[in-house]
Amino acid sequence: MASTEGPYEPTVESLNSHPTPKWFNNDKFGIFLHWGAYSVPAWGPRGSYAEWYWYYMNSPGNETNRYHRATYGEDFSYDRFAEQWKAEKFNAADWVKLFNDAGAKYFVLTSKHHEGVALWDSKVSERDTMAMGPKRDLAKELFSAARADGKLRAGFYYSLMEWYNPLFTGQPATNPYTGQPVPYTGAPQSGDYVKDYMLPQMRELIDGYDPDILWCDGQWDRSAAQWQTAGVIADYYNKALKKGKEVAVANRCKIESGALESHELDFQTPEYSVKPDIDPVKWESSRGIAHSYGYNQNEPVEDYLSSDQLVDSFVDIVSKNGNLLLDVGPKADGTIPDVQRERLLDMGSWLKVNGEAMYGTTYWNRAEEKGGPDDLRYTVKDGVLYATALKWPGEQLTLGADVPVGPGTRITLLGSDSGPLRWQRDEQGRVVVTTPAETGQYAYSFKIETPGVSALxxxxxxxxxxxxxxxxxxxxxxxxxxxxxxxRGASLDLTAPEGWTVSPASTRIGNLAGGASADVPVTVTVPAGAEPAALPMRATLRSGRLRAPYPVPVSVALPNLAQGKPATQKSTGYDAPAARAVDGDTNGDFWSGSVSHTAEPANEAWWQVDLGASASLDSVEIWNRTDCCGDRLRDYWVISSDQPIIADGLEEARTAPGVTAVHVQEQAGRPSSTKLPAGTSGRYVRIQLASGTNPLVLAEVRVRGR
Incomplete structure (x- = not known):
């Protein structure tokens, strides 16, 4: 097995031992760039990806298919866009300046999307911007400008697959209207797609441009073994090692599962989604400022995130151990649309004031202040805690009771010249700060520091x-x-609710170096007569002036009657059976086998469990998935009955004799607990979507009762 210092071998075990670079953890904000032949038509239905123009154009009945016929005609082949793409106003130095002004620390250029047009001078293929369209090595120009500037790290996105490459599909590209073959311009006509085309192109990018990041896509189409990327990645890591350089590889480069949330390689890559809570495994969320990655002239300004929404999303992501890879879709001429430029500059203005609370920080014990009056996100840098309010809190800012403050603690507002702010604890133990006059916009970062405290x-x-x-x-x-x-000199005290016993009650930890951890074994006994309630234990860490309280959420609950019991669902999609929702695994990542899934479409989709016997039911807890699509699990019903629930239709199921049904309209969390009416009993419990064609996806269902 290779160590985390290398050298690296082309095996899953070795490559997954590569550490996420410190700079990637620290930099937080990168720019994604989708620029290709699709930037010429620059069109897609609102809410779609314009860079998928060719794919949708080839889908009869699709709106893009109709748009292409009406706008360009049936005989206009996609590759003509590649020839019309001129990039005549592209100025790499201007792009680099804009990214710097936005506060970004790295960028990822789409070197080749699924359309197969490469943005560099490829010796493997002439389907590139040297032989077609711009007649320029666009990647080299941008990388050279970034290296000359010296402030930005530079990376490549590379699509492993190509929609219509005959070497990949085994058949010629065709005209979607006539079915006749059309040229796949410039690409090799023979050879093995992976060995003779894909892997050599990846090596061209690595060897010729020395990228800091390798970010793949299209990994879903084949098994990991067929892509054969492990050897390329091992070489990439080892070459960087020899140079004393830290590099990062996204999990989509597929040496194992390749899922957006899989814990392989250096970071996870959720797309248009954000983790519901802290994930200790590094992740990066990518999205466009509107919905499309490639420029879409059909997206009006109202489809774009406002600067306030953009900053809020960024703060939320950073608090949960994520980075934001924010996409820019340049126009075909190489200019960046004004609305995108404005959003980037607003982001940069905010970061000039508040970047201290983002760059170089890490996540705290928790990301946010749930249940408090202010919408807050926390970050940490050595001995300083930052609390960023997503809205101006008014005259007072209320922090949690576990926020570490003590004699001499200073709380200040970044960007304000008001100096230290008054603070006190309220009757609930929360830290209440008297705020100064409002300064800044979008989000407001408060700095909390105590003299002599060097580590939180x-x-x-x-x-x-x-x-x-x-x-x-x-x-x-x-x-x-x-x-x-x-x-230094740390000790840990543990307390539990009255009548509980916890051992040890106090432990001396001693000194902890930066990055080090200490495990304290704990044994707890709950008294036999304890009633169901949320009665958290509490841990308090002491070190010098530091008194850091931390709630340990352990609640007395009624038994879970559903685990391991027979479960069924209306249909099964993606080999994800109903039993996954009662297996005890709340992970929520589909690709790790944690999630049940009905087939699509699945109008009024349902899932249900047979508890084996009628029981007195108290509540039903539902865990949503974490990798994507969490918004699908909303507007649902929790239905229970002593008799089998047979009907497929919601109305018939929830109104049958002897049925108890509770409507939940908000999106399910992790978990969401639905309290059933007093006196509810049942053997069968069903979760059913109220309407629509979404599938039903569940990470876990727990039925509490006696």
Missing amino acids: PRFGTDLPEFVQAGETFSGKVTVTNPGSKPL
Whole structure:
């Protein structure tokens, strides 16, 4: 097995041992660039990807198919767009300046999308911008400008697959209207797609341009073994190692599962979605400022995120251990649309004031202040905690009771000259700050620092979230120093609700170097008569002036009657059976086998479990998926009955004799708990979507009762 220092071998185990670069963790904000022949028509239905123009053009009945016929005619082949693409106003230095002004620290250029037109001088193929259209090595110009500037790291997106490459599909590209073959201009006419075309092109990018990031796509189309990327990635890592350079590879470069949320290679790549909470495995969310990645002239200004929404999303992502890869879709001439430029400059203006609370930070014990009066996100840098309010809090800012403050703690507002702010604890123990006059816009970062405190610890635990009365359980509390400076003379105290016993109650940890962790074994006994309630334990870390309280959420709950019981669903899609929702795994990542899934379309889709016998039911907890599409699980019904629920239709199912039905309109969380009416009993419990054609996807369902 290769160590995390290399050298690296072309195996899953070795490549997954590569550490995420420190700079990637620290930089937080990158620019994605989708620019290709699709930038010439620059069109797609609102809410679609304009860079998929060719694919949708080849789909009879699709709106793009109709648009192409009406605008260009049936005989106008897609490759004519590649010839019309001139990039005549492209100025690489101007792009680099804009990215710097936006506060970005890296960019990822789409070197070749699924259309197969390469933006560099490829010796493997003449389907590139040297032989077609611009007649320029666009990648070289941009990379050279970035290297000359010296402030931005530069990376490549590369599509592993091509929609209509005959070497990939085994058949010629065709005219979607006549079915007649059309040229696939410039591409090799013979050879093996992977060995003779794809892998050599990847090596051209790595060897010729020395990218800091390798970001693949199209990984879904074949098994990992067929892509054979492991050797290329191992060489990439090892060459960087010899240069003393840190590089990053996205999980879509597919040495294993290749899912957007898979924990392989250096970071996960969710698309147009954000993690619901902190994920310790590094991730990067990509999205356009509107919906399309490539420029879409059909997207009106109202489809774009406002600058306020953009900043809020960025702050939320960073608080959860993510980066934002924000896409820019240049026009065919090489200019960046005004609305996109304006959003980037607004982002940069905000970061000039608040970047201290974003760059170089890491996540805290929790991302946000749930249930408080202010919408806050937290970040940490060594001994400083930052609380960023997504809206101006008014005259007072209310922080959680676990925010570490003490004698001498200073709280200031970044960008304000008001100096230290007054603070006090309220009757609930929360830290209440008197705010100055509003300064800035979009989001407001408050800096919390205590003299002599050089490191703020992060807590974690593997103790169960739900326990039963009379149960004794064991686990550990983990204390991590996420900063670069040492945490000295630390000790940990544990307290539990009255009547519980916890051992040890106090533990001396000693010194923790930057990045180091210490595990404290814990055993807890819950009294036999404990009533179901959320009664969290509490951990308090002491180090010098630091008093860091941390709630340990362990609640007494009624038994889960559903785990391991027979489950069914209206249909099954993607080999994801109903049983996955009662297997005890709440992970929520489809590709790790955690999620059940009905087939699409699935109008009024349902899932249900047979508890085996009638029981007194208290509540039903539902865990949503985490990798994408969490918004599908909203507007649903929780239905229970002593008799089998047979009907497919929602109205018939929920109104049958003896049925109890509760309507939940908001999006399901992790979990969302639905309280059933007092006196509810049932053997069968169903979750059913209210309407629409979405599939029903569940990570876990727990039915609490006796």
